[in-house]
């Protein structure tokens with residue numbers, strides 16, 4: 284069977300770890316030339332070494348996805364290395380600690396909104412022209428269940444939910460704008476995923492509890508998100524745009 288994104292050029296921001304790592308490896312295994320774009324050079328290089336060791340193609344490019352000049356430099360270098368970008372996965376995001384609203388500083392707010400929302404704007408802007416010229420392209424934004432329905436039983440960090448909800452509006456507006464240019468824009472909304480980082484901060488009991496609350500009685504793995512991204516990047520998804528694909532074992536319907 285032919286590979287599903289054979290020969291396509293893909294940028295995966297936050298590709299050095301967690302969901303982004305699984306996405307980068309999956310796209311590479313399916314034939315894409317992958318740019319692992321991450322702030323963490325060491326981890327990005329590790330992912331690239333693991334990809335190339337399997338005979339697939341990847342390069343590490345350092346980027347701060349919240350900084351316009353850094354993003355432009357990364358995209359220019361990606362195009363110089365592999366050619367025009369076919370697939371952009373906006374994976375950069377997250378937050379480091381929950382803080383109640385009254386203690387959330389303006390700096391915290393700006394940092395989390397920039398990381399989860401502005402980064403997607405900057406990276407999408409940097410690839411949009413090339414995709415419009417090619418009359419093809421896929422932009423896939425990694426949002427979160429927190430951006431759709433914050434957990435009513437446990438507080439969700441407000442700037443994170445706001446950034447991820449903003450990303451959904453961003454996805455739909457950009458899908459409308461770029462649709463006539465045959466560029467699709469979609470989002471994947473994972474529930475809690477068992478990334479190495481999540482495994483570090485959650486004990487077995489809390490992982491079991493999350494799984495027990497999901498209709499599928501399971502907790503998602505990074506590969507589940509990577510498979511959803513691969514589908515949205517593949518030709519089978521060519522008529523899907525402006526969609527938010529939840530990958531959460533049914534946690535939120």
Ligand SMILES: NC(=O)c1ccc[n+]([C@@H]2O[C@H](COP(=O)([O-])OP(=O)(O)OC[C@H]3O[C@@H](n4cnc5c(N)ncnc54)[C@H](O)[C@@H]3O)[C@@H](O)[C@H]2O)c1
Nearest residue numbers: 297299300301302322323347348374375376377427475476
């Ligand atoms: N892990 C989950 O359970 C989960 C659930 C829902 C949504 N998400 C979303 O999925 C995405 C990936 O999450 P994760 O948990 O796998 O991430 P992670 O925290 O494990 O890794 C984040 C990666 O992003 C990189 N990074 C951080 N800031 C950056 C910046 N400014 N520019 C470029 N790279 C930067 C880090 O170096 C790291 O490699 C995020 O957008 C997150 O919000 C994760």
